[in-house]
Each structure stands twice: as C-alpha cells, then as structure tokens.
Amino acid sequence: MLQQYKQTIIRCICLLLAGAALQFLAGPADATLLAYPWGVIAAVNYLYLLIILSSNREKWQWVQSLYNRREYISSIAAMLLLTLLFGTIRQDGAPDGLFGLLGFTQMKTSWIFILFLFNLMTMLGLRAIEEVRLFRKSRLPITIVHLSFFLILVAAVFGSGDKMRVTVTAVQGEPTDRAVTKDGKVLHLPFTLRLKEFSMDEYPPHIYIYSGGTLTKDYVAIDAETRKGSIGAWQIECIEYIDSAGRMPGDSLYRPMKHVGATTAAYIKATDGTRAVEGWVSCGSHVFPASTIALPDSAMLVMPQREAKRYLSRVEIETDGEKSDYEISVNHPATVGSWKIYQSAYDRTRGKWSTITVLECVKDGWYPIVETAMWIAMAVGVVIFIFGSRLKRKEDEK
Amino acid sequence: MNSWDTFIYYAAISVICWVAGTIAAFRQKRKTAIVLSVGGSLLFLSFIAVMWSTLGRPPLRTMGETRLWYTFFLSVIGIALYARYRYSWMPAFSTLMATVFICVNILKPEIHSTTLMPALQSPWFVPHVIVYMFSYAMMGAATIFAIYLWMRKTPAEVSDKEYAVCDSLVRVGWVFLTLGMTMGALWAKEAWGDYWTWDPKETWAFATWLSYLLYLHLRPANRDANTLFALLVFSFILLQMCWWGINFLPSAKGASIHVY
Ligand code: HEM
Numbered sequence: 300m301l302q303q304y305k306q307t308i309i310r311c312i313c314l315l316l317a318g319a320a321l322q323f324l325a326g327p328a329d330a331t332l333l334a335y336p337w338g339v340i341a342a343v344n345y346l347y348l349l350i351i352l353s354s355n356r357e358k359w360q361w362v363q364s365l366y367n368r369r370e371y372i373s374s375i376a377a378m379l380l381l382t383l384l385f386g387t388i389r390q391d392g393a394p395d396g397l398f399g400l401l402g403f404t405q406m407k408t409s410w411i412f413i414l415f416l417f418n419l420m421t422m423l424g425l426r427a428i429e430e431v432r433l434f435r436k437s438r439l440p441i442t443i444v445h446l447s448f449f450l451i452l453v454a455a456v457f458g459s460g461d462k463m464r465v466t467v468t469a470v471q472g473e474p475t476d477r478a479v480t481k482d483g484k485v486l487h488l489p490f491t492l493r494l495k496e497f498s499m500d501e502y503p504p505h506i507y508i509y510s511g512g513t514l515t516k517d518y519v520a521i522d523a524e525t526r527k528g529s530i531g532a533w534q535i536e537c538i539e540y541i542d543s544a545g546r547m548p549g550d551s552l553y554r555p556m557k558h559v560g561a562t563t564a565a566y567i568k569a570t571d572g573t574r575a576v577e578g579w580v581s582c583g584s585h586v587f588p589a590s591t592i593a594l595p596d597s598a599m600l601v602m603p604q605r606e607a608k609r610y611l612s613r614v615e616i617e618t619d620g621e622k623s624d625y626e627i628s629v630n631h632p633a634t635v636g637s638w639k640i641y642q643s644a645y646d647r648t649r650g651k652w653s654t655i656t657v658l659e660c661v662k663d664g665w666y667p668i669v670e671t672a673m674w675i676a677m678a679v680g681v682v683i684f685i686f687g688s689r690l691k692r693k694e695d696e697k
Numbered sequence: 698m699n700s701w702d703t704f705i706y707y708a709a710i711s712v713i714c715w716v717a718g719t720i721a722a723f724r725q726k727r728k729t730a731i732v733l734s735v736g737g738s739l740l741f742l743s744f745i746a747v748m749w750s751t752l753g754r755p756p757l758r759t760m761g762e763t764r765l766w767y768t769f770f771l772s773v774i775g776i777a778l779y780a781r782y783r784y785s786w787m788p789a790f791s792t793l794m795a796t797v798f799i800c801v802n803i804l805k806p807e808i809h810s811t812t813l814m815p816a817l818q819s820p821w822f823v824p825h826v827i828v829y830m831f832s833y834a835m836m837g838a839a840t841i842f843a844i845y846l847w848m849r850k851t852p853a854e855v856s857d858k859e860y861a862v863c864d865s866l867v868r869v870g871w872v873f874l875t876l877g878m879t880m881g882a883l884w885a886k887e888a889w890g891d892y893w894t895w896d897p898k899e900t901w902a903f904a905t906w907l908s909y910l911l912y913l914h915l916r917p918a919n920r921d922a923n924t925l926f927a928l929l930v931f932s933f934i935l936l937q938m939c940w941w942g943i944n945f946l947p948s949a950k951g952a953s954i955h956v957y
Pocket residue numbers: 371374375419420422423424426438441444445448688689868910913914917
C-alpha cells in the first residue's frame with residue numbers, strides 16, 4: 300500500500316516544502332504579480348504547457364505517471380485537507396505560531412494552499428484535455444463538467460491579479476471620480492459619479508421590551524394592518540401611528556411631519572392585566588431623540604431603528620462627456636464599461652435621510668469566462684441529474 | 698400571533714401519516730404506504746405555503762425555516778426511494794429523521810424575524826436555498842443508507858445494486874451541491890461584486906463539496922466498504938458544519954456574513 304503511494308506522497312511533500320520555502324522567502328503570495336498583461340501571458344503559457352505535456356505523455360514517463368488514479372485522488376484529498384484547515388484556523392493573518400509561519404492564518408495568500416490548488420487544477424486540466432482527445436460520446440457530461448471547472452479554476456487563479464475593488468463615497472449633488480482602495484490608496488476612475496438622490500424603504504417598526512440590557516425575542520410589528528400583539532405578559536396596543544413624525548421642542552406629542560429628519564412614532568397602550576401604561580415610543584432620528592415608555596421593574600418599551608428593506612441611489616454617471624442615469628441598489632448593480640457599481644452603504648446616523656452614498660466599483664475582466672463556465676456547469680449538472688453521468692451505452696459499462 | 702403557532706398541528710398530522718405509511722410499508726402494502734406518506738408530505742408542504750404567504754417572503758431565512766424544507770424533502774426522498782427500490786426500511790428512517798427535525802423546530806424554533814435584509818432580496822435566494830436543502834436531504838438519505846449497509850451483516854457483502862443506489866444518491870446530492878454553490882457564486886457577484894470570497898461558510902461548503910467529489914472519484918476503483926462509508930459519514934459531518942456548525946465555530950465568529 301505504502302509502496303503504491305510512494306510517488307504520490309513524495310509529490311505532496313515536495314509541494315509542501317516548495318510552498319513553505321516560497322512563504323519564507325517571498326512572503327505571502329501577491330496577486331498583483333498577475334495583473335494585466337502578466338496573468339494572460341501566464342495563462343496562455345500554462346495551457347500551452349499542459350497541451351505539450353499531454354501530447355507527450357507516452358514519451359515521458361513522469362508525465363505518464365501523473366495520469367495514475369492515485370495522483371488525482373490525492374490531489375483532491377490534499378485540497379480537502381487544506382480547505383478543512385482553512386475553515387478551522389481563524390483567518391486573521393496572525394504571523395506567529397506554526398500556522399502563522401506557513402501562512403495558514405491567511406490561507407488565500409498562502410503558497411502551500413496556492414500550490415495545491417494549482418496541483419488540482421493541473422490534474423484536472425490534464426484529464427480534461429485527455430477526455431477531449433479521446434472523446435467518447437457516452438462520457439460527454441463528465442467531459443464538460445471537467446472542462447468547465449478547469450476553466451473556472453484557470454480564470455480564478457490567473458485572473459486573481461486583475462480584480463479591482465474600490466470604494467467611492469458620493470455626496471449628494473457633487474460629482475466625484477475619487478475612489479479609495481482597501482489599503483487606502485486614492486485612485487481616479489475613468490468616469491464621474493454624481494449622487495442625485497438617496498432613498499430608502501423601511502420595514503414596519505417593531506416594538507420590543509428592553510430590560511436588563513437585552514431586547515425581548517418577541518416583538519409587536521406595527522403597520523397598516525396589525526396594531527396589536529403581546530410580548531410576554533404585556534398586551535400591546537397601538538392607538539396612533541405616524542410613519543413620518545416630528546415633535547417640537549417642549550411639546551409632548553408627535554405630529555405628522557414630512558421633513559428631513561422625520562422619525563416614526565406610535566402612541567402605545569400596554570397592560571399586563573394589573574398595571575397599565577401609555578405614551579409615545581419613537582425610534583428617533585438624527586434630529587429627534589428616541590422616546591420610550593417606562594414599565595415597572597426598570598423595563599421599558601422601545602422601538603429600535605427600523606430595518607432597511609431596500610435602499611437605492613440614483614446616480615448620474617459621466618463617461619467621455621456622455622451622461623446617463625442609473626439606479627443602484629443592493630443586488631442591482633450598474634454596469635459601466637468594464638466596471639460594475641454596487642450599492643454598499645450610506646450614512647447610518649441619518650438613515651433614510653442620508654445625503655451620502657457609499658458605492659463599490661469592481662472590475663474583473665475574467666469574470667465573463669467564470670460566468671459562462673458556471674452556467675455550462677449548471678446545465679450539465681441538470682443533465683447528469685436527469686440522465687446520469689454516463690450516457691447509457693452498453694459497451695461502455697465496466 | 699403568527700403561523701408558527703399552528704405548526705404543531707400540521708406537523709402532528711403529517712407525522713401520523715408518515716408513521717402509518719411506514720407501518721404499511723413493513724406490511725408490504727406498497728400502495729397504501731405511498732399514498733399515506735405522500736399525503737403527509739403534501740400536508741407539510743401546505744404548512745410551508747401558509748408560512749410563505751403570512752410572512753410575505755419565502756420562509757428560507759432562519760434555521761427553523763430551512764429545517765422545514767429539509768424535513769419536507771427528506772420525507773419525499775424517503776417515499777421516492779421506497780417506491781423505486783422497495784426498501785421497506787427507508788420510510789421508517791426518513792420518518793424518524795423528519796420527526797427529529799420537527800421536534801427541533803418545536804423546541805427551538807428560531808423564528809424571530811420576518812424581515813429580509815436587502816442582500817437576500819434576490820431571485821437567486823429561493824432556488825439557492827431550496828437546491829441546497831434538497832441536496833442536504835439527499836445526502837442525509839445516502840448517509841442513512843451507508844450506515845445501514847455498514848452495520849448490517851459483514852460489509853463485504855454489499856452488492857453491486859446496493860452500491861449503485863448509494864452512488865446515485867451521492868451523485869444527485871453532489872449535483873445539487875454544485876448547483877447550489879454555483880447559484881450562490883452568481884448571486885454573490887450580483888450582491889457583493891465577487892463570486893467567491895472564502896467566507897467561512899463558503900470554505901466549509903467547498904470542503905463538503907470536495908469530500909463528496911472524493912467519494913465519486915474513489916468509487917469506480919474501490920469496493921472497500923470501510924473506506925467508502927467512513928468517507929460518506931465524514932462528508933455528512935462536514936455538511937453539518939457548513940449548515941449550522943459554523944455558527945458555533947470560533948474561527949468563523951464575526952468573520953462570516955453568513956452567521957445568523
Ligand atoms: C483532479 C483532477 C480530476 C481527475 C483526474 C478526474 C478524473 C475523473 C475520472 C477518471 C472520472 C471517471 C470517468 C468515467 O468513469 O468515465 C471522473 C468522473 C467524474 N468527475 Fe472527475 N476528475 C478530476 C476532478 C474533478 C473535479 C474538480 C470535478 C468537479 C467539478 C469532477 C467531476 C466529476 C464527475 C461529476 C464525475 C462523474 C462521477 C460519477 O458520476 O460517478 N472531477 N473524474
């Protein structure tokens with residue numbers, strides 16, 4: 300058994316040692332080394348090399364040995380083990396300890412991890428090329444699965460240097476092309492952004508009881524239909540609800556108000572059978588303080604900030620003198636040339652009255668390859684589900 | 698106050714149907730068994746439908762809600778396997794598992810929120826989670842089957858047909874894992890701008906996927922029941938880690954956007 304696996308074990312140890320050596324000598328892997336055009340050059344050479352290797356497999360004994368079942372089984376198993384470490388070790392980049400030295404606290408940039416991923420990709424690539432060369436119709440689904448995942452890996456690995464993600468903070472009305480990278484470097488985008496309007500839909504407010512530093516799990520949601528509910532022993536009833544409310548200084552009641560800084564307020568009656576309280580609760584805003592109702596035993600009825608249902612930035616984007624309008628919200632990014640622009644954040648202290656929006660601009664030139672391969676993989680997945688992984692042909696059994 | 702209050706009634710009647718179906722299966726009354734079990738599952742599905750309409754959003758967000766789907770798929774897969782392969786013990790196991798999940802839901806419903814944060818409001822949300830739940834149920838069935846084969850007589854006697862059943866379960870489960878993962882990646886690109894970020898949930902999902910992939914690649918040249926079934930049980934443990942285990946994992950605390 301051990302004898303059979305000798306070559307496999309030696310190869311894994313070599314990969315480990317090589318990875319550790321690179322980690323010590325070169326530090327964590329730096330994806331920017333693969334920035335355009337180097338990623339493309341490396342990928343083309345890599346694919347060319349794989350084709351040369353696979354067409355010479357009969358001539359070169361060591362290439363031949365890579366096609367051994369044990370080799371690819373071990374490449375999957377090794378990847379599995381490393382992924383388990385990845386999931387178990389806290390990814391905080393701590394440099395000390397054995398795991399820190401090997402780069403396992405920042406697995407994404409650990410050379411050992413990258414080499415084993417590369418190893419898996421290479422095995423898969425060799426296999427995929429082989430399956431294309433010795434094509435058999437009955438194996439079509441498996442061939443496509445192998446090919447598409449190989450493509451995904453190639454695009455993900457060699458494209459990792461071309462991913463760009465920057466943050467733009469736009470203030471209402473002021474055009475900007477200033478973007479900041481994760482490490483705080485300032486860049487100028489090839490377009491300018493102007494926030495025309497930020498808006499937010501909110502979920503109905505929730506009334507909780509706050510006591511001993513925590514909120515109750517139960518709550519009463521107040522909206523057009525429901526005005527009643529219970530929390531523990533307390534029956535809660537909402538007598539008046541103002542979605543957009545304000546309270547003048549010195550006033551004791553809330554009035555409807557449609558103005559920057561308006562908050563939500565509800566007039567609540569609560570009783571636990573023996574005791575009863577009533578008053579206004581409000582979540583407050585950057586203009587108005589929150590209101591709560593005191594209950595016995597130093598508990599109180601509170602309305603936390605309403606949760607955002609959807610927030611949306613209307614922006615005007617100018618590229619080469621041409622202006623166009625976009626609506627950007629979570630899950631609905633805008634596409635501008637090779638950039639995608641995502642809604643990220645807003646001024647939380649002002650909530651729906653925010654006058655700034657935080658957008659993330661992402662460029663990943665390799666994504667179309669990944670996306671295409673993923674759609675193909677899903678389609679073949681459905682085929683495998685319906686027909687099985689080998690299309691039925693009697694002579695192919697065994 | 699909300700429809701979870703009625704859960705216990707739906708669940709109780711469903712369980713009664715499933716148990717009756719199981720008994721019928723043991724008595725070789727195949728038709729009765731299937732009708733009863735399907736009835737139980739349909740009733741359970743109707744509870745999910747009621748939840749969906751009263752919540753005003755798909756019931757897929759909290760652990761309690763995903764367990765509903767898991768329970769449902771588990772019961773359906775149990776019946777399907779019984780109908781197809783006539784293993785009369787299969788409904789018994791799926792009923793048992795489904796009942797355990799129902800009990801967990803009654804004792805620890807985890808239902809606090811009816812809101813859905815913006816990132817979850819996507820056409821991908823429903824297929825992504827349902828596909829995963831189906832896959833989990835498939836893998837649950839594969840694990841039960843593997844343990845049954847393993848514990849039964851001497852493992853060497855596992856027949857080709859039995860291996861074939863086990864392989865199909867894993868293959869279908871793996872295909873759905875792949876679908877779920879790919880949909881997740883496409884969705885992540887739309888929501889966060891990157892299709893893969895090695896978030897702890899993603900990392901564990903990848904490990905689970907690799908582990909089943911290893912089984913699929915080991916199988917053709919391997920009939921060693923100890924290795925294969927141990928791998929299946931191990932893979933299923935990884936799947937549990939990915940599903941809910943990471944909520945308790947120190948390395949994922951505060952580091953995952955998927956920890957609820
Ligand atoms: C690491 C390199 C890999 C090699 C050398 C390899 C090789 C193989 C071989 C020899 C088969 C059996 C084909 C047959 O019976 O006709 C197979 C099946 C399969 N492979 Fe791979 N594979 C690799 C990686 C992968 C990866 C990464 C995936 C996932 C995307 C994958 C997915 C599959 C599937 C779905 C099957 C069908 C399994 C079944 O239904 O039993 N393989 N592979």
